[in-house]
Structure formats: C-alpha cells, structure tokens
Amino acid sequence: MITQIENGGVTAPKGFKAAGYTAGFKPSGLPDLAVIVSEDHSPLPAAALFTKNIVRAAPVEISEENMTKSNGKIAAIVLNSGQANAGTGAPGHQDGLETVQVAADALGCQPENIFICSTGVIGKRFDIEKMKSAIPTVLSAAKSTLEGGFDAAKAIMTTDLRMKQTAFQDTIAGKTVTVGGMCKGSGMIHPEMATMLGVISCDASVGRDVWQKMLKKAVDKSFNAITVDGDSSTNDVVCGLCSGASGLTISQNSAEADALQSLLDKTCMHLAKSIARDGEGATVLIEVQVKGAVSDEDATRIARTVTGSSLVKAAIFGHDPNWGRIAAAAGRARADFDVSKLKISLGDHLLMEHGNPVPFDAVAASSYMKEKAEASAEHYLSDHDTVLITIEVGNGPGEGVAWGCDLSYKYVEINAEYTT
Amino acid sequence: MITQIENGGVTAPKGFKAAGYTAGFKPSGLPDLAVIVSEDHSPLPAAALFTKNIVRAAPVEISEENMTKSNGKIAAIVLNSGQANAGTGAPGHQDGLETVQVAADALGCQPENIFICSTGVIGKRFDIEKMKSAIPTVLSAAKSTLEGGFDAAKAIMTTDLRMKQTAFQDTIAGKTVTVGGMCKGSGMIHPEMATMLGVISCDASVGRDVWQKMLKKAVDKSFNAITVDGDSSTNDVVCGLCSGASGLTISQNSAEADALQSLLDKTCMHLAKSIARDGEGATVLIEVQVKGAVSDEDATRIARTVTGSSLVKAAIFGHDPNWGRIAAAAGRARADFDVSKLKISLGDHLLMEHGNPVPFDAVAASSYMKEKAEASAEHYLSDHDTVLITIEVGNGPGEGVAWGCDLSYKYVEINAEYTT
Structure with a gap:
C-alpha cells in the first residue's frame, strides 16, 4: 500500500x-x-x-x-x-x-x-x-x-x-x-x-x-x-x-x-x-476530467484547453458556474466530438447534457466553488479543496485529466508589478 | 488615395x-x-x-x-x-x-x-x-x-x-x-x-x-x-x-x-x-511585428504567441520592459529560429540583440509604454497609442503581425463578475 x-x-x-x-x-x-x-x-x-x-x-x-x-x-x-x-x-x-x-x-x-x-x-x-x-x-x-x-x-x-x-x-x-x-x-x-x-x-x-x-x-x-x-x-x-x-x-x-x-x-x-x-494569485485548484473522446490525446487536449481558458479561470474565481465558457473552451480544443453528446458537470452539479444546458441550482453550484476555495485556504492540498469539472464528449475510449487554478486580481498584480 | x-x-x-x-x-x-x-x-x-x-x-x-x-x-x-x-x-x-x-x-x-x-x-x-x-x-x-x-x-x-x-x-x-x-x-x-x-x-x-x-x-x-x-x-x-x-x-x-x-x-x-x-480591461493596443522568420506562417505564429502571452500582457500593463517574457513567448511559438539572431525592440528601445539583452534605458522604455497608454486614453485609436514590439528572428523572408492588448485588474473583474 x-x-x-x-x-x-x-x-x-x-x-x-x-x-x-x-x-x-x-x-x-x-x-x-x-x-x-x-x-x-x-x-x-x-x-x-x-x-x-x-x-x-x-x-x-x-x-x-x-x-x-x-x-x-x-x-x-x-x-x-x-x-x-x-x-x-x-x-x-x-x-x-x-x-x-x-x-x-x-x-x-x-x-x-x-x-x-x-x-x-x-x-x-x-x-x-x-x-x-x-x-x-x-x-x-x-x-x-x-x-x-x-x-x-x-x-x-x-x-x-x-x-x-x-x-x-x-x-x-x-x-x-x-x-x-x-x-x-x-x-x-x-x-x-x-x-x-x-x-x-x-x-x-x-x-x-x-x-x-x-x-x-x-x-x-x-x-x-x-x-x-x-x-x-x-x-x-x-x-x-x-x-x-x-x-x-x-x-x-x-x-x-x-x-x-x-x-x-x-x-x-x-x-x-x-x-x-500555488499558481500565481490562485485561490483554488481546478481539476478537469474528460471522458468519451476518440483518443486519450483528444481528451487531454480538451482538458488542458478548458483548464487554460482565462474566461473559465476568471469565472471560477468569481464562483460563477459558467458552463457556456466551459463548453466554448472544449469546442475550440481542436478535438472532434459530437456536440449533441456533450455533458458537463461541476462537482455533483450537472450543468449540461446532450449539448444543452439543464436546469440546475445556480446558488448551490456557486457555493460549491466558494466552499472549495475556503477549504483550500484552510487545508492546503487536502482531498476537499479541488473544483472538479467533468466533461463527457461521447462514447469513445479516450480519457484525460488536467489541473490548473483560477485567475484572480492577484495574478495581474504579481505579473504587472514584477520588476525586470 | x-x-x-x-x-x-x-x-x-x-x-x-x-x-x-x-x-x-x-x-x-x-x-x-x-x-x-x-x-x-x-x-x-x-x-x-x-x-x-x-x-x-x-x-x-x-x-x-x-x-x-x-x-x-x-x-x-x-x-x-x-x-x-x-x-x-x-x-x-x-x-x-x-x-x-x-x-x-x-x-x-x-x-x-x-x-x-x-x-x-x-x-x-x-x-x-x-x-x-x-x-x-x-x-x-x-x-x-x-x-x-x-x-x-x-x-x-x-x-x-x-x-x-x-x-x-x-x-x-x-x-x-x-x-x-x-x-x-x-x-x-x-x-x-x-x-x-x-x-x-x-x-x-x-x-x-x-x-x-x-x-x-x-x-x-x-x-x-x-x-x-x-x-x-x-x-x-x-x-x-x-x-x-x-x-x-x-x-x-x-x-x-x-x-x-x-x-x-x-x-x-x-x-x-x-x-x-477595446479588449476587456485593456489600457493600450499592442502591435507585435515579426521579421526574418523562415515563413510568414512562422512569423505570424510568433507574433500571435507574444501578443497572447498573459505574462507579456501583464508586464505591459505594469509598464515593465520585460524582454525576457517576450523572448520566452517567442521561443515557445513552435517556430524554429536561431536564438543567436534574436533581436527585440520596444518602440525605439533596443532590448535584445544576437540573443542577448543589451543595456537600455529602463526608465525611458517604461515611460514609452506609459505614454502610449495615456495617449490611448485621450485619443482613441490615434496613430500614437500603440505599444510596438518588433522581433527579428533571423534573415528569412517570413513576416507577420498581430495585435492585442494588455492584461489588467479590470479584465479579471469583468470576467469574474459577469453573470451566467
């Protein structure tokens, strides 16, 4: 063990x-x-x-x-x-x-x-x-x-x-x-x-x-x-x-x-x-899991693109369950998938299914991110401090995962005021 | 005419x-x-x-x-x-x-x-x-x-x-x-x-x-x-x-x-x-001109990568003549070039030549960016409001240009507080 x-x-x-x-x-x-x-x-x-x-x-x-x-x-x-x-x-x-x-x-x-x-x-x-x-x-x-x-x-x-x-x-x-x-x-x-x-x-x-x-x-x-x-x-x-x-x-x-x-x-x-x-200015760890892609490479590319999206990162910093930005980032990852099979969850909150948004409790989904950020501040790298985004893009065997962090005011501060 | x-x-x-x-x-x-x-x-x-x-x-x-x-x-x-x-x-x-x-x-x-x-x-x-x-x-x-x-x-x-x-x-x-x-x-x-x-x-x-x-x-x-x-x-x-x-x-x-x-x-x-x-939160327009690449495609890829670098964008917001970030962004653009021929200028300020930094007036280079941002605030899209980065990567015929904007606190604010 x-x-x-x-x-x-x-x-x-x-x-x-x-x-x-x-x-x-x-x-x-x-x-x-x-x-x-x-x-x-x-x-x-x-x-x-x-x-x-x-x-x-x-x-x-x-x-x-x-x-x-x-x-x-x-x-x-x-x-x-x-x-x-x-x-x-x-x-x-x-x-x-x-x-x-x-x-x-x-x-x-x-x-x-x-x-x-x-x-x-x-x-x-x-x-x-x-x-x-x-x-x-x-x-x-x-x-x-x-x-x-x-x-x-x-x-x-x-x-x-x-x-x-x-x-x-x-x-x-x-x-x-x-x-x-x-x-x-x-x-x-x-x-x-x-x-x-x-x-x-x-x-x-x-x-x-x-x-x-x-x-x-x-x-x-x-x-x-x-x-x-x-x-x-x-x-x-x-x-x-x-x-x-x-x-x-x-x-x-x-x-x-x-x-x-x-x-x-x-x-x-x-x-x-x-x-x-510990990304510059980060308040929380983000994990993006992608399943159902044609290949692991495609799945990983989607996971990395979503993790790297400034708009997704800023939304998570603002505790905004913005599935539209997640879907848009997945769509530009240069991985082919059937949009009608796109399914997106944020923690346990299902945000999108069959390519369409589904009704969800926006307040609870926002609280989910807020709680993760709070847990993250208290217990660094515990098991409970990660905002998890799960994306299914079809029935293929491809899986991939990527990690990132949110985009905060602090990131800009650190990088605008860093001295050459 | x-x-x-x-x-x-x-x-x-x-x-x-x-x-x-x-x-x-x-x-x-x-x-x-x-x-x-x-x-x-x-x-x-x-x-x-x-x-x-x-x-x-x-x-x-x-x-x-x-x-x-x-x-x-x-x-x-x-x-x-x-x-x-x-x-x-x-x-x-x-x-x-x-x-x-x-x-x-x-x-x-x-x-x-x-x-x-x-x-x-x-x-x-x-x-x-x-x-x-x-x-x-x-x-x-x-x-x-x-x-x-x-x-x-x-x-x-x-x-x-x-x-x-x-x-x-x-x-x-x-x-x-x-x-x-x-x-x-x-x-x-x-x-x-x-x-x-x-x-x-x-x-x-x-x-x-x-x-x-x-x-x-x-x-x-x-x-x-x-x-x-x-x-x-x-x-x-x-x-x-x-x-x-x-x-x-x-x-x-x-x-x-x-x-x-x-x-x-x-x-x-x-x-x-x-x-x-008018990019979200932008204070100034950035133009990146690349010359001397193997092809126009390579030059354009370098120009876009530099324009898109969060670190370069944050440095320009902070009026920091950070040639290191510009060089690092150019280097990851998946365009092959001879680093010993790399030359970078910011407006009229030569920052790097033959792949190495050269002595430059950091205060004047910083003022250059500050003045552009000020001009930009006053006369929108005039001829004098653009931070110009010129990059030479060799003696090839390839040329390319890209435009972008700096990364400010305001960008984060707009995108963290936007409502889904």
Whole structure:
C-alpha cells in the first residue's frame, strides 16, 4: 500500500543528502541555493526532461550536455533561485560552467556528473563569486535527514507562496522503496513544463534507460498536465536520481517496475498539483476530467484547453458556474466530438447534457466553488479543496485529466508589478 | 488615395440602409437589435466566415445554411445583442428560424436571403415575441444615412466600451468606391475569430466567389490577427455584402480588384484593431511585428504567441520592459529560429540583440509604454497609442503581425463578475 511520508521530500529515500543555503542571490536575503547529492558522492543513474522552449537558459544547455557526456550519471544537482541565468549569453554560460567545476572539485567527481538549474529573473546572471564560495559550504552541510530535503525545497522558491515537496513509500518485493521530490512553480506554467524545476529521488536501483522512460511517463501525466497561464519558460527541468539504497533492483516490464511507476506517478502528480494550486494569485485548484473522446490525446487536449481558458479561470474565481465558457473552451480544443453528446458537470452539479444546458441550482453550484476555495485556504492540498469539472464528449475510449487554478486580481498584480 | 470617412460605417457605401433599435433583450434597456439591409431589399452577393469552434450557436448554423441555400445572396443581416442563442438546443434553433421568417416576410424575400447573428450571454434564448414585433419596425426604420450605420453599430455592443465602425473610400477606375464596416468585441477574442460579429458593406459589384476570397484574405490579416484572451467563441461571424451601387464592377485579378482589396483590408484592419484596443480591461493596443522568420506562417505564429502571452500582457500593463517574457513567448511559438539572431525592440528601445539583452534605458522604455497608454486614453485609436514590439528572428523572408492588448485588474473583474 502506498503511503505518504509526513514532511517527506528528496531525502526521504535512502542514499541522498540535501541542503539549502543563503548564498546572497536573492535581494530578500531568503535561502537561494540548494543541493541534492548522492550520499557517498558517487554518480547515480539519472533521468531528465528539459523545456521545449527554443529559448533556453545556460544551465539547461549545460545540464543536457552533461547528461549526454556522462551517459546519465549524476552525483549532485545544484539549484539556485534569484536569477534564471537565461538570456545571459556567453558570460552566463561561463558562470554555469564554473559552477559545475567548483561542485565537481568539491565532490571529487567529473564535471559532467553535475546537474545545474537556475530560476528567478530572466536576463540576470547570478554573482559567480558568491556561488563559488557557497558551493563547498552547502555541499558539506548536506544532510540525509528530512530536514536536509526541507531546506533544499525552501531554497528553490521564487514567487511560490508554499514550499513544495512530498514523498511516497511502498513495499515492493519485500523491500521498502521510497520516492521523494521537490519542485517550484509558479508563473509561466503550461503543459510541456514551465518555470518549474523538479527534483525526484528514488532509492530503488533502476537502469538509466528504464528510469528515463519511467520519469517521462510520470511527467507526462503530472507536470505536463498542469497549466497556470499558458506560458512555458526557458529554464524548465525535471531531474530524477536513483540511489539503489533500498536494495531493490528493478527490471523492465516487471511487476516491480509497475509498482515503482505508481509510486513515481503519485509523487510527480502530488508535486504537479501543488504547483497548480500555488499558481500565481490562485485561490483554488481546478481539476478537469474528460471522458468519451476518440483518443486519450483528444481528451487531454480538451482538458488542458478548458483548464487554460482565462474566461473559465476568471469565472471560477468569481464562483460563477459558467458552463457556456466551459463548453466554448472544449469546442475550440481542436478535438472532434459530437456536440449533441456533450455533458458537463461541476462537482455533483450537472450543468449540461446532450449539448444543452439543464436546469440546475445556480446558488448551490456557486457555493460549491466558494466552499472549495475556503477549504483550500484552510487545508492546503487536502482531498476537499479541488473544483472538479467533468466533461463527457461521447462514447469513445479516450480519457484525460488536467489541473490548473483560477485567475484572480492577484495574478495581474504579481505579473504587472514584477520588476525586470 | 484611400481616405477614411468621418463617422463612416456600414451605410457609408451606397446601396445600404441600417438601423438600431431597443427590442428589450438587454436588461439595461440599451439598444440591442441591428439590421443592415440592401436599399431596394434585393439580395446582394454575400461572403461570410464562421467560427471554427465546434460548439456553434444556432444563428451560426442557420446563417451558414442560408448562405448555402441562397448561393450567397443576402438581402438583410439581423443582429441582436443581449443573448447569444448558443447552447439553447432545439428551442433556440426554432427562435432563429422564426427570426429569419419574420424578416423575410417583412422584406418580401426568401428566408434563405436572411443572415442572422446573436451575441451576449451564452445559454440564453432571446425573447422571440419581442423579436417578432421588433423586426418589422427596425426594418422600416432603416436609413441610408450615416446615422443608420451608427445606430446599428451601437446596438451590437455587449461589454464593448466603444462603438466600433469605420469606412474607407478610394477612386478606382474613375469611380468612387466605399467599404464600410461595424463590429463588436470584446472578450473571448483570439485568432480565428472570437466573440466578435463583423459586418462589411461595399458598393462595388463583385461576383460572389471573388468576394468570398477577398473577404477571407482581409479577415486573415485583420480579425484573425488579434487576440484578447485566447478564447474563441461559439458565435463569431464576419459577413460582407456588395451592393454594386458605385457603378464599378470588379473582375478577378484586375488592378481594380487589388485596389478594392486594399480598401477592404484597411477597413477590416481598423475594425480588428479597435476590437483589440477595446479588449476587456485593456489600457493600450499592442502591435507585435515579426521579421526574418523562415515563413510568414512562422512569423505570424510568433507574433500571435507574444501578443497572447498573459505574462507579456501583464508586464505591459505594469509598464515593465520585460524582454525576457517576450523572448520566452517567442521561443515557445513552435517556430524554429536561431536564438543567436534574436533581436527585440520596444518602440525605439533596443532590448535584445544576437540573443542577448543589451543595456537600455529602463526608465525611458517604461515611460514609452506609459505614454502610449495615456495617449490611448485621450485619443482613441490615434496613430500614437500603440505599444510596438518588433522581433527579428533571423534573415528569412517570413513576416507577420498581430495585435492585442494588455492584461489588467479590470479584465479579471469583468470576467469574474459577469453573470451566467
């Protein structure tokens, strides 16, 4: 049975150490440098997924190159917040390379075994001198306790209001296996990963190619199924490491692989939802489930289009059960369906059937959204804080789901008053 | 030489009458029924473009059918605001058919010669009894003066703050030819036409097929190049009629056809920009010009993606010269380009060159946006009210342009507090 580990994060699985540190990149003086490192500093099998934006930050270029050079063997991930090191040209690239070198020297590994990530203001270089002096300190401070993971997760926050981490555990083939993770949001979030950094740790032993496939699968149904504002960024990365410290070795297409995939999916899904829930200015998490489409791809496209609609998002912020906007968004998703079979529900409230609106209790439907937002404010990411929109588009086998958040005044405030 | 006609609209070209009327569809008591009709009630060559959303309102279905049945011969366009007659099922369809019949009876033409449009709240039927009694009145009140066009343009407004009409005139082959138009916005606006109704009138004589091609061409570079919020609606239509009253007959691929195309483009472009400028909550019009792409398609896709980015829109509202968000939006447009050739300017301020930011006067760049917003508030749609973003992505021949508006608190307010 899969259980969630209280206060668990990247150090919940065995074989990892982590730390957070205030290097001085953020004007606020908040923690801004995180590391996650293999316990004995040896390179571990790593999988990674990178932004599809063709404008890519220096650390994205460097980390992808290192993954190729090292054939996916990573000893440490170094993440800074404050400056995104994107649009910083050759000097920014040099800063990234120096970061890699200093970390490799401190750990006694090759530079290609270091993975770097940056997040924060685009077009700004971080202070390389501060980076160089901080890295040995933060690496030697890394702890295998939950506290280490907690500190790391805090240090990668930018406009995030909440720290984002989780860990899930299961017994697989008699061994206790744990998958942990941390991530940050929270604007420029759209399918295909966006201003988000995610780190996944796992203490099973998985071959590099199998691990890459597993991570890709988990990311597709989690991080790639969320949208905040339709913008995808220059810095997005998810990187996952396997320590093997649980003693369980996974072979492809085995029952154990399926069990580990479930654990990985659960971890990524929780992290992804926490990003959507903490979308800039959001008051509530929105889940859109689509059924009956011709294919899963069509269903997912409809779910994402509805989740991404500014008009639907603003209606939910206003607690308006506006089925017309939901139907209109579904209709423009470039998925073919028979409108006469369109059925839309909001929670338990049926709003539309056979393509036509049905009488419903508008006050109760509005209260439903209000209650979810209130629950959401009180119990963050509980089971009761999600506005659920269910859409049926026919009798096909296609299903899909997407998560997002509402559009509030606060989103505009955050993004109009953010300083370049 | 093309000149704009002061206070010109759909009745500026010869051969048309129009009127606006308060039928009582809008709770506000504002005008809500418009007609444009051929001066002698005879059906005229008509061209039309319809929403690509697969969820389509009853009037869209009916008008498309009438265009087919009549082989593109329309005597009158009847437009109501207040209720969109979308998602209204069979009863809504019946309302549309009755509207058509009453108008045909009043004019003495066939039902298929009537074109109907609705805009307003989705899922609401209009009061068919009010419609039936109002149609003969509004048709007999139609005038060929500019006042008739003005009244019609006012009667199709919903959340529009400004009435939208224009007319341009040129001398072609010795004849004075005029193209006029009216339209409404102002949310759910995205390429491929969205919560927008547009009516174009022209007093040249153009064969139906040629006229359809000309209108399509003009709409592609005008109404299809604007975005307010990425949502496209169930009701979008542009319909254009030719009276032939100027005495000029246009044959395909002639110099006269080119001259008329220019006039038509100019009219549609002006109307499209007026929609973008009056986007819900907008303070300023944004124009994004892209050059150097591999193809016009790529350039246009980049222009539209930048124009549609919530982050770019919020930055412009906040007068923040945020080139990073512009570059990030360009990078996710699914157009391939060499980032090392990326060049971005904001007005005369060069922000980025060779893929890297360059030093610029941030205060002056911010003032540039502030001044445009101020000019925009004072002189609506003047030549000086547009925030211009110029993007070069290489040395290719591809060029494209798109228009949009900024994202303000007011957009959220309008769309969170709109009543279903």
